[in-house]
Amino acid sequence: MVDTQxxxxxxxxxNWEFDTGDPDALRTPTKIVVAADVTDEMENHLFCPECCTNLTKSPKNRQRFKNGRVACFVHWPSYRHVKCGLRSTKPDGMNFATEEAATQALDRGDLVLVHQFMTQQLHPPETSGTYNQTPVxxxxxPQANFPIARHRGQTVRLPTRISSVQTLCRRLDENLYRHYQLPGNSNPQQLHDLLTPVSGITGEDDRPKLYYGKIMSSxxxxxxxxPHHLRMTKLECGSQxxxxxxxQNNASQESKGIGTDKVGRYVLFWSGITANGIGYCAEQLGWGEFALVPDLYTRLLDDLAEA
Ligand SMILES: [Zn+2]
Structure with missing residues (x-):
């Protein structure tokens, strides 16, 4: 029985155990490991990002199944009684059947309605003489209409966020399983289903999507x-x-830490795709529409791109 990726x-x-451990202590970005990187010593010490029970790599000693499918994680059968959304083999169709279910998911942070990504950088207000350098x-x-699954055509008013791609990146491990409704989309999906590899781009696309691509040069x-000169950051694309x-201009990319020294790292961006000579590009992005992904998540994105 496989959890189908x-x-x-x-x-x-x-040093962590399901029966005694604090889930918040376990869920740390430095502790994430993808199936391809599992070693023998890690066996018995791997835990599910959602239910925190033990996982094992399958197949154990190879990177692929005989049918070519890449290795994955499966739950231990001994914790079958612990409920987990990642145990089901059904695709995740998170329907918020009632206003209460949607509101609770919003409060828990499991559902995020993104009204738009920030186009301009906002500076925090200066408080009591100490200037806070952390950007907002x-x-x-605004409140927005949100469809309620149980009653066809019925909507409720729910609060949205004006967010940034930086926010998505910061705890990518936790955000991966949260449900996001992105601008222009009509239903929430888990972030991992919204992440679109640059390697899959085949041509122009007016509709913005959330792309991730690996830096080859900059x-x-x-x-x-x-600062106003154009910086060209080349991302790994497919053969199509x-x-x-x-x-983007030099200043805006450098402010995100994107430069010559970041080859091999990923950028995450919200954009449509336009022609650029005989190739393609993403351009004129707003301040909150692109970010350099922390290096902690490079292997995770490598793995997502391969799956
Ligand atoms: Zn689980």
């Missing part, structure tokens, strides 16, 4: 680079297209 990663902790990355948005076409670039 629903478990994207495990938390590995040699997520604020309250450069400014000038001997004397200025010639090349793909994130095209």
């Amino acid at each position: 629903r478990i994207k990663f495990a938390y590995h902790d040699a 990355e997520d604020i309250d948005g 450069s400014v076409m000038s001997a004397n680079p200025q 297209i010639v090349d793909f670039y994130l095209k």
Whole structure:
């Protein structure tokens, strides 16, 4: 019995036990491990991101099943009595049947309605003389109509967020299983189902999506680079297209930490796809519409791209 790739990663902790451990202590980005990186010593110390019971890699000693499917994680049968959304082999169709269910999911953080991603950087108000350097990355948005599954055509008013891709990246391990309704989408989906690999891009697309791509190079076409010069960050694409670039000015990319030294890292962005010479690009993104993904999640995204 296989969990059909629903478990994207495990938390590995040699000193944690399901029966006595604190789930918050387990759920730490430094502890995430993908199936391909599991070693023999990790066996018995791998835990489910949702229910925190033990997981095991399947097949145990190979990276792929005989049919070519990549290795994955499965729950231990001994914890079958513990409820977990990742145990089911059915696709996740999170319908919020009632206003109460939707409101509770919002309160728990399991449901996030994104009204839009920030186009401009907002500076926090100065308080009592100490300037807070932390940029504002997520604020309250307007109330919006949200469809209630049980009553066809009925909607309720629920609060939305004006958020940023940076916010999604910060705890990607936790956010992966949260339900997001992104701008222009009519139903919430788990973040892992919304993440679209740049390697799958085949042409122009007006409809913005949440893309992730691996940096191959990043450069400014000038001997004397200025903040307003265009920085071309090349992302790994599939064989269907010639090349793909994130095209933004030097200052805006550098402010996100994107530069020559970030080859091999991922960027996450919310954008449509436009032509760029004989290849394609994402351009003119707002401040909250792209981010460099923390290195802790590089292996996770490698694994998602491969699946
Ligand atoms: Zn589980």
